Amino acid sequence: MAGDTILELKNVAAHYGRIQALKGISLSVREGEVVSIIGANGAGKSTTLMTICGIVRASEGAVHYAGQDITRVNADKLPRMGLCQVPEGRRIFPRLSVAENLDMGAFFRRRKRRIRADMEMVYEYFPRLRERRSQAGGTLSGGEQQMLAIGRALMSRPKVLLLDEPSLGLAPIIVKQIFDIVQTINQEQGVTILLVEQNANLALQASNRGYVLETGKVVMADDAASLLDNPDIRKAYLGE
Amino acid sequence: MDNAFTFFAQQMLNGLTLGGLYALIALGYTMVYGIIQLINFAHGEFFAAGGYMGVILLSYMAGAGYMDTHPWLCIGFSLVLSMLYCAMLAMAVEKVAYKPLRHSSRLSVLLSALGMSIFLQNALMLTQGVYDKAYPGGIFGAPFEIGGVIVNYMQLLILALTAGLLVALNFLVFKTRVGRAMRATAQDKVMSALVGINSNRVISLTFAIGAGLAAAAGIMVGFYYGSVRFEMGFVPGIKAFAAAVLGGIGNITGAMIGGFIIGMVEIMAAAYIPYGGEYKDVCAFIILIAVLYFRPTGIMGENVDDTRV
Amino acid sequence: MTHGFRKQLLYFMVALVWLFALLWPLLDINPDGTLGFWRSFAAWMPIAVAGSIVFVLYQIRQAGWLGAPARMLETGRQALGARLSLIPAWVWFVLIAAVFFAIPQFTDRRVHDILIQVLVYVCLGLGLNIVIGLCGLLDLGFIAFYGVGAYTYALLSLHYGISFWLALPVAAFLAMIAGCIIGYPTLRMRGDYLAIVTLGFGEIVRIILNNWMSLTNGPNGVMAKPLTVPLPMFEGGFRIEEVALRSLGDLYYVAFFLAIITIIAVNRLNFSRIGRAWEAIREDETAAELMGVNTFAFKLMAYAMGAVFGGLAGAFFAARMGFVAPESFTFLESALVLSIVVLGGMGSIPGIILGAFAIIALPEVFREFQMYRMLAFGGAMTFMMLVRPAGLIPAKRMGKRGEEEE
Structure with missing residues (x-):
């Protein structure tokens, strides 16, 4: 299923x-993959995603996306190139309605009819959002906000989706739902996913490959299945 | 008709006119504050610059004789041109004095704004002189009377123009794509960037719109009171900021309501309270303090977290 | 890093040019129809020159040409610093005090006048520093306390003939009361709301001074008696007599005395338990409250203490001028004091003294450009924020706040 390399950090x-938050991270993601980055608090996982998106500027090294060097590209140019992030803490616009929040995801797109269609698609994935579409984003529950954040990212028709801690602070049953949908998105839409998680078990089970980050460095990279079997990993991150 | 009522109605009309002007200025404060959490002290100066640009343009046109042949065209032209000019001035000020400080402490930006305010005010004083500059008069004809209430054509124009601008702004902010980008940037700049909004451009635009509205208010004040003065930006500026805070800073509807309340209170205080005329400026502040004491988020303010207040 | 900086600088320069292009119509199109270039050029030039010098210096440093001399300077400074640090601090203090003490003996009236002004503003700056530098409360109406102090002395001396030294504590006390009255309703607010409300209160005080004709004589102002000191007299038997100080050189010593008192008091406060509580409030009000600091009481105290020094300075101002009027207590004065505190370095006593010199004395030196003083002041204020926002001498104990980090 994996195609060419679409995203690469050198x-x-x-x-x-x-x-120094990142000390020379190299990783690559191939088209169609689900790759997860696991690691403890403060290992630099979120910073990695923010650096890819250009919110945090890389002081060294390069980020390549779809054959282009995007190290110095401004953050606001990336969504229209198909690179989209669901940031940590969801960052819903609290005083915009659910529908407006979704519209914001398609901000750079001009074709109204296609945006409508995509919104319908998001509502199919997350029926709860349809019920709440005129409610202010800030009034939603944590799980609903996570759904909205993912839905908003989908509205930009991403090729690569960066997901930061989708399980944070959510009940296990909601987490399961969200991971199911993440996998569905990957399979149905062919969206490449780079996932950052503290919940290593869950993340690796949903992924093809994984990177382990420790204090700003990649300390291990392998297939998700092998990482799950690795005794060191089991001890450090899976609570055994 | 009852005499007391006529008097009251007259004050109502005056209060509405003044309130509309305050509302126009307050919008600039509230929009800028909403988007970068800055009290833009220089905003009052955009208002004054608008008034001066108006008098400069109108004097030229009067000198060339266009004022007698096409007065309305001249007024409209100078209004639009001053608004554009102040919008551009505000954008330049933002780029020079505020943008490089985007990541500094808020006090630094505040002082930078204060510095710009002093700079611009003195730039006006140095060239336009310390004395009042008179607006061309006699364009609007004699005031007329409805049931004892004396109505000035200028007041009608101010009310109409204010209403028009407020409606246009509401449409822009709440119904258009640009408005959505502005609201999103105000709420979360990082996330806005992640969905593809260029926040620098949005911030520039916000400054431009605010200053444009202030410039419109400046010209109308010039016509209404007959003259402009280099320091005219300061007192209306802080009162308009008080209005913005009163309405809930960052909230556009709140700023409009706050502006009308402050204008109304000022006129009413001058009319009904003994010595109110001398102390009308105090009234505006006392109301502000009272409202903030009992409802710190302002009338329309949401319960925002500490970082925003 | 350099690449990004250069790009930003380029943007900044373009914006600056744009701003001045836009200022041109405001500066040089006259309503009588004449056009000029000189005035906008005059405003433009100093900034452009200063900008280019800074840019060139930066380039030279980047190129490393300054490396050798800078290193030599640095080693020299370190060696000197090591020597100098052997001398105890009080020696420095006495030395500096002696220099200041001796100044009036060999300078003229104009210098006295400037120095007195500087010392008054040192008092004001240090007073405001308690509120803003130590406690972190933005106060834009500080000059109100200055006004209260000034009017207290002027009215007391005019109506009751009370001497300066008796009126001084009264002025300080009334200013403190004013501080509490203003502080009580406003201190529950935070940040920018506090700023605008204190600005409002400052204006209210000014408006009251302006309109309360029966007490303050309105905009016409009040005459104040000159400053007197009790001196022992030996002619015709020993007695103590009040002698009016008329020369500026003598007044300078009074100002100097007040400034020293203020410096010592603020320094003591700074390193006391109260000072620590203030700093805790400044860094994180909620955390301070959770640690058992009565934040409201301490904030009110900061306000009151700041007001006390404002009142002292005000009383002296009234005695020195012999006349007070509301126009001395405008918002611009508050802005001036605020800029002293911020330019000098918030929370830093030497910084504020230097700031007072920079803001009060420097413009006096350039008297010929009187017209452009305020213009330059505004421009310089913005410029300082752009290049050195922490002030000339940043306070050592000031922690960097999270929001200030890049």
Whole structure:
């Protein structure tokens, strides 16, 4: 199922002020894959995604996407190139309605009819959002907000979707639903997914491959299945 | 008709006119605050610059004789041109004094704004002089009377123009794509970038719109009071900011309501309270303090988190 | 990094040019129909020159040409610093105090006048520093307390003939009361709301001074008695007599005395338990409250203490001028004091002293450009924020706040 490499990080470093958050990350994602990045708090997982998107500027190294160097491309140019992120904490626009939030996902698109159709598609995936479409985003529950955040990202018709901690603070049953939908999106729409998770077990089960991050470095990279079997990983991240 | 009622109605009309002007200025404050959490002290100066640009243009046109042949065209032309000019000025000020400080502490930006305000005010003073500049008069004809209430054509124009601008702004912010981008940027700049909004452009636009509205208010004040003055931006500026806070800073509808309340209170205080004329400026602030004391988010303000207040 | 910086600088320069192009109609199109270029050019030039110098210096540093001399300077500075640090701090203090003490002996009236102004603003700046630098409350109406102090002395001396030294504590006390009255309703608000409300209160005080004809004589102002000091007299038997200080050189010593008192008091406050509580509030009000700091009481205290020094400075101002009027207490004065605090370095006492010199004394030196003073002041304020937002001498104990990090 995996095609050509679509997203590649070459030795990327990033700083917050003087603190170095990433110390040379290299990873690659092939078209159609689900790849997860696991690691403890503060390992640099979210920073990796923010650096890919250009919110945090890479101080060294390069980010390549679909054959282009996007290291210095401004964040707001990326969605129309098909690279889209669901950030940590969902970042719903709290005072926009659910429908407006979804519309924001398609902000750079001009074709109204296709946007309508995509919105219908999102409502198919997440029927709850249809019920709440005129409610303000900030009034939704955590699970609904996560659905809305994913739905909003889908509205941009992404080729690659970066998902940051979709399970954060959600009840296990909701987490299961969300992961099911993530896999459906990958299979039905052919969206490549790069997933960041603390819940390593869940993430690896849903992925083809995985990277393990520790204090800003990749310490291990392997097939998801092998990582799940690896005794070190089991001990450090799977709570055994 | 009853005398007291006529007097009241007259004050109502005056209060509405003044309130409309405050509302126009307050919008610029509230929009800028909503989007980058900055009290834009220089905003009052855009208002003054608009008034001066108007008098400059109108004097030229009067000198060339167009004012006698096509007065309305001249007024419209100078209004549009001043609004455009102030919009561009505001964008330049934003780029020079605020944008490089986007990641600095809020106090730095605030002081930068204060510096720009002093700079622009003195730029006006240096060239336009310390004395009042008179607007061309006699364009609008004599005031007329409805049931004892004296109505000035200028007041009608102000009310109509204010209403028009407010409706247009509401449409822009709540119904268009650009407006959605503005609201989204105000709520979460990182996420807006992630959905493809260029926040710098949106911020520039916000400054431009706010300053344009202030410039319109500046010209109307010039016509209404007959003259402009280099320091005219300061007091209406802080009152308009008070109006914006009163309505719930960041909230566009709130700023409009706050502007009308402040204008109304000021006129009513001057009319009905002994010594109210001298202390009308105090009234505006006392209301502001009282409202903030009992309802710190303002009339229309949402319960925003600490970081925003 | 450099690439990004250069791009930003380029944008900034383009924006600057654009701004000045836009300022041109405001500056040089006259309503009588004449056009000019000179005025906008005059406003333009200093900034353009300063900008190019900074740019060239930056380029030179980037190119590393400054490396050798800079290193030599640095080693020299370190060696000197090591020597100097052996001398105890009080020696420095005495030395500096002695220099200041001696200044009036060999300078003229004009210098005295400027120095007195500077010292008054040092008091004001340090007072405001308590509120804004230590406690983190943005106060845009600080000049109101200055006004209260000034009017207190002027009215007391005019109506009751009370001498300056007796009126001084009264002025400080009344300013403190004013601080509490203003503080009580406003301190529950945070941040920008507080700023606008204090601005409003400052204006209210000014408007009241302007309109309460029976008390303050409105815009015409009030005459104040000159400052007197009790001196022992030996002619015809020993007695103590009030002698009016008329020369600016003598007044300078009074101002100097007040400034020293203020510096010592603020320094003591800074390193006291109260000072720590203030800093805790500044860094994180909620956390301070959770640690058992009565934030409201401490904030009110900061306000009151700041007001006290404002009141002292005000009383002196009234005595020195011999006349007070509401026009001395406008928002612009508040802005001036605020900019002293911020340019000098919030929370830093030497910084504020330097800031007062920079803001009050420098413009006096360039008297010939009187017209352009405020214009330059506004421009410089923005410029300082762009290049050195932490102030000339940043406070050592000031922690960097999360929001300030890049």
